[in-house]
Amino acid sequence: MTDPVSLCSNRIQLDDPLADGRQSEMAARIWRGTARLLRGAGFACLPELTLASGRRADLLALGPRHELWIVEVKSSIADLRADGKWPDYRQHCDRLFFATHPDVPADIFPEDAGLIVSDGFGAEILRDAPEHKLAAATRKAVTLRFARSAALKLHDLTDPDSRRLFEGL
Template sequence: MSDTSFPDLVLPDLVMPPDGRQSETARGIQRGALRYLGARGLMGVPEFCLASGRRADIAALDMRGEVWVIEIKSSVIDFRTDRKWAEYRQHCDRLFFAVGPDFPLDILPEDTGILVADPFGAGLMREAPHHPMAGATRRALTLRFARAAAGRLMGLMDPEALRGVAL
């Protein structure tokens, strides 16, 4: 068995409903970025709440436990008016922007990775620098990630099961 296959894992046809906060463009970028991550063996959780209270557009975990945060920018105005992404560095090993095909890449910070995405996939335009988190931060974030992912799956399978439970 390879590191990225799970032959004993069979999921029912469950689909997360859109949360309604993203534009159609942002949802397409999110879908393509998640497909990119999955094809590379990373598991992504959209709209992931960090310990700081900020919500990352996507947090992803690889087989070694490395954490990526992907910040989706659907337009230049979105990028220029939202500076909270700088706070995400302390919650990940690699920070990426995911943008659409028409986004001007030269305005994105040079010390971040870049994914160009559409609803069907994404391409890596620039690798993100590695800045490892402290061990305690990684452990806490990994636990938060596992609980969020498992809780979302439980909620899809049985919405009543999680009434009043904090994830």
């Protein structure tokens, strides 16, 4: 399988079904380490999931007890300062985290969200996120969106030409 870091470098193939093209190489490294941490805890992670609100979560993680976590990846101080939409993600998850790398100061992140630090190979939760349980109907809707998106990404991997045939559906 293609490494997520190479997908976000200047060598991106435009027809690569996993390439999103919006993330920096550093953001891809943060994502990779964070996803490895969460997978080790029994979560399945999906990048760049568009939510019902139209916002796009950097990483949505579905846990072994059906819990939903959103992780916003921030690769720099400027990246965090430019993002005022992150509070909107709370309506789509049970816990909201930020993930960054060790060179970004931890004290700039809001204290009412969790904090994960990733070196690209692994990650550590420095601050747990407060829990705010989703309503059952919202949980079902987000979980179905997660499943549909994951299935489409898998289909794109196994049949890359289908993405061009059915764009916009």
